[in-house]
Amino acid sequence: EPEVTQTPSHQVTQMGQEVILRCVPISNHLYFYWYRQILGQKVEFLVSFYNNEISEKSEIFDDQFSVERPDGSNFTLKIRSTKLEDSAMYFCASRNGGAGNQPQHFGDGTRLSIL
Amino acid sequence: AQSVTQPDIHITVSEGASLELRCNYSYGATPYLFWYVQSPGQGLQLLLKYFSGDTLVQGIKGFEAEFKRSQSSFNLRKPSVHWSDAAEYFCAVGLTGTASKLTFGTGTRLQVTL
Numbered sequence: 001e002p003e004v005t006q007t008p009s010h011q012v013t014q015m016g017q018e019v020i021l022r023c024v025p026i027s028n029h030l031y032f033y034w035y036r037q038i039l040g041q042k043v044e045f046l047v048s049f050y051n052n053e054i055s056e057k058s059e060i061f062d063d064q065f066s067v068e069r070p071d072g073s074n075f076t077l078k079i080r081s082t083k084l085e086d087s088a089m090y091f092c093a094s095r096n097g098g099a100g101n102q103p104q105h106f107g108d109g110t111r112l113s114i115l
Numbered sequence: 116a117q118s119v120t121q122p123d124i125h126i127t128v129s130e131g132a133s134l135e136l137r138c139n140y141s142y143g144a145t146p147y148l149f150w151y152v153q154s155p156g157q158g159l160q161l162l163l164k165y166f167s168g169d170t171l172v173q174g175i176k177g178f179e180a181e182f183k184r185s186q187s188s189f190n191l192r193k194p195s196v197h198w199s200d201a202a203e204y205f206c207a208v209g210l211t212g213t214a215s216k217l218t219f220g221t222g223t224r225l226q227v228t229l
Contacts, residue, residue, distance in 0.1 A: 004158075033216065043159070043205060043219040056216055091158060095215075103149060104209075104217060108158035 002026040006092050006107035013082055014115055021077045021110045023092030032075045033093040033104060034067065036060070043091065049075065079112075087114045117142040117208045121220035128196050129228050136191040136223050138206030147209035148189040149217065150180055154202045162204075165189060176200070201227045 005024045013019045025032050034046040047057040049067055066078045075094075079086055089111050093104040118141045128134055140146060147166050151159040163174025170182040180191045189206060203224050207217040 006158075031215070035217075042221045043207075043217075045216040045218065048216055058216075093159075093217075103161050103164050104215075105161070106151070106159040 002105075004092055004094055004105050004107035006090075006110050008110060009108065010111045010113070012113045012115060015084055016081050019079050019082055019112065021079075021090050021092075021112070023075045023077070023094075023107060024073050025075055025092065025094030026105055027073070028096065029094035029105075030097040031055075031095045031104075032067075032069070033095075034077045035091045035093065035106075036088040037091065037109075038088045046077070046090075082112075082114045084114050087112060117146060117210065117218050119206050119208050119218055119220035121204075121206055121223050123223045124221070125224045125226070127226040127228060130198050131195050134191075134193045134196045134200070134225070136204050136206075136225070138189045138191065138220060139187050140189065140206075140208045141187065142208055142210075145184065147215070148180075148182060149207040149209065150174065150178070150189075150191050151205045151207060151219075152176075152202050153205065153222075159205065162191070196225075196227055198227045198229060201225055 007022045032049040035043050037043045045058050047061045048055045064080050068076050089109045091109045092107045095104045096102040120139045149164045150162040162178050163172050165172050165182045173179050178193050203222045205222045206220040209215045
């Protein structure tokens with residue numbers, strides 16, 4: 001069964017540095033998402049992406065965050081000037097087209113640790 | 116705005132016993148409803164989903180869930196729990212728009228005793 005893959009599985013970065021989290025969504029999917037889960041807390045929506053543009057973003061997704069689909073397969077989340085509170089598990093998800101009743105498929109996540 | 120409540124933070128059941136995990140949602144219309152499971156260090160795996168039609172939906176690993184509109188609930192059940200079911204379970208609501216972000220509950224951690 002096709003999977004969403006995320007790299008790296010664990011990223012350790014110094015505070016203030018930039019980090020790029022990478023995702024390869026399922027190949028025929030059209031909608032892409034990033035979520036994050038701070039340790040011990042619930043999964044929170046960050047951003048959705050469709051037709052090469054952001055379709056919705058949360059309050060968390062401020063100017064320090066950006067997303068890009070640089071080619072036909074990758075979907076990246078960039079965090080500029082990381083802060084301690086950015087430490088979390090970041091999940092990428094994708095889903096097929098059509099109405100919202102197509103389920104989102106999640107990757108295994110990238111654990112981001114800011115020192 | 117939509118919201119999801121999972122009132123049980125932690126549940127412990129014996130292997131072979133039945134299980135029910137509670138989920139209540141708040142949304143102005145009938146939402147799309149999902150249950151995901153997360154094993155330690157792993158991603159989120161879809162167990163089952165409800166969009167419309169039959170209010171009792173079957174999922175993977177022997178799980179089922181029932182949508183009750185009058186109670187705004189979507190409880191997850193399993194008749195006989197296995198030790199491998201120990202994990203964190205998340206209920207989620209999806210909006211009916213095209214972007215359809217998911218709003219998750221806080222999760223219920225299931226512990227299974229032998």
